[in-house]
Amino acid sequence: MTDKSFGYALKENGRVLAALVIRSSVTRFGESRIGYLWTLAEPAIYVGLFLSMHGFVRAALPFGDSAMLFFLTGVIGFRMTNLIARKAANGLSHNQTMLSYPLVKPLDTIVAAFILEVIIWTIVCALFIFFMYVGLDRKIIVYPLEFGAAILAIAFFAFSFAVFNAVIGTLVPIWDKTLSYTNMPLMLASGVVFVPATLPPSVLAIISWNPFLHCVEWFRSATYLDYNSVLDRTYLLSVAAVLLVVGLALERMYRNKLLENE
Numbered sequence: 424m425t426d427k428s429f430g431y432a433l434k435e436n437g438r439v440l441a442a443l444v445i446r447s448s449v450t451r452f453g454e455s456r457i458g459y460l461w462t463l464a465e466p467a468i469y470v471g472l473f474l475s476m477h478g479f480v481r482a483a484l485p486f487g488d489s490a491m492l493f494f495l496t497g498v499i500g501f502r503m504t505n506l507i508a509r510k511a512a513n514g515l516s517h518n519q520t521m522l523s524y525p526l527v528k529p530l531d532t533i534v535a536a537f538i539l540e541v542i543i544w545t546i547v548c549a550l551f552i553f554f555m556y557v558g559l560d561r562k563i564i565v566y567p568l569e570f571g572a573a574i575l576a577i578a579f580f581a582f583s584f585a586v587f588n589a590v591i592g593t594l595v596p597i598w599d600k601t602l603s604y605t606n607m608p609l610m611l612a613s614g615v616v617f618v619p620a621t622l623p624p625s626v627l628a629i630i631s632w633n634p635f636l637h638c639v640e641w642f643r644s645a646t647y648l649d650y651n652s653v654l655d656r657t658y659l660l661s662v663a664a665v666l667l668v669v670g671l672a673l674e675r676m677y678r679n680k681l682l683e684n685e
Contacts, residue, residue, distance in 0.1 A: 439526050443518060443535030450517055466498050466551065486618050486650065492555060492563070493643075497615035499551060500642030503544045504577045504635055505606065511537035511585035515593060530674055533589050537582050548574075563646055570645035576656070577638050580663040586670035594677060613639045620651040627653065634662045 486493055514536025521527045555563050564570045592599040613635040619627060630636055631653065640654040 435526060436531070439531055440535050440538065443514075443521065443527070443532060444539050446518065446521070447514060447536045447539045466495070466502055466547065485616070485621075486647070489559060492559065492646065494616065495551060495555060496643040496646050497613070497639055499548055500573075500577070500639035501610050501613050501615050501635055503548065503642075504581050504638040505609070507537065507540040507544055507578070507581035508584040508588065510540045511582065512588040512592060514585075515589040529589075529678060530586070530671075533582075533585055537585060540581075541578055545574075565648050566645045570642075573638075573641040573645055576641055576659060576663075580634060580638060580659060580666075583663040583667035583670065586674065587666040588670075590670055590673045590677065594673075594680070609633065609635050612636065614643075615639060618651065619653045631655065631658075634659050 511533055514532040514534075515529055517536070518527075518532040521532065522529065552563050588598070588602065592602075612630045612633050614630075619630065619636060619640065622630070637654055637656070637659040640652045641656070641659070644650050644652045644654055
């Protein structure tokens with residue numbers, strides 16, 4: 424009886440998540456194709472801006488022999504992490520009406536939005552890697568296993584950050600607005616346009632606290648044979664684990680209040 428009950432509950436939860444993923448997709452893009460195109464265009468625009476700035480100031484290439492590859496790995500590494508976390512966190516507020524159904528829990532809305540964003544960014548990442556492969560006519564991912572580990576680590580951190588932010592953002596409304604102001608500083612401090620290992624030790628000691636930097640470093644490390652990385656895998660995974668535990672604990676403690684707010 425217990426096995427059947429567990430299996431039934433698991434199946435019902437799967438149906439709930441599937442319905443929420445579809446709803447999140449419709450909410451995210453609607454019937455317009457512009458949203459899908461913008462998802463692809465946004466990273467390309469960032470890379471284009473960095474390439475233009477690099478060419479304008481005629482600065483030395485930070486690393487490797489391709490400015491496009493260097494900036495693309497930085498932009499994709501950061502934007503993928505940041506946007507998966509942000510969009511997944513928004514799943515709670517964007518599915519307010521669904522929380523009136525007994526089967527739908529606050530965490531389900533976050534998980535559903537997370538699944539959708541992971542699917543989207545997997546496609547985006549694959550397309551850009553393919554375009555770079557065609558454009559540069561060379562292998563882009565030199566360490567496939569390391570690349571796979573980087574994607575999993577990014578997904579883990581993004582989900583943990585999303586759970587934490589979704590709960591805190593609902594309980595403290597000013598949190599989301601404050602967090603939105605940090606997007607550009609975080610990107611600039613995440614090694615998108617420079618090699619962190621080349622910085623003075625005093626500066627590196629400060630920006631190394633930024634977990635997004637380690638996401639970018641892990642992602643970029645899989646695309647170069649001899650990249651000098653400052654990646655700290657233990658630190659990144661530890662931060663993700665702490666955020667997830669705290670976020671889940673707060674969600675359970677304040678679930679009734681979250682539902683009331685909704």
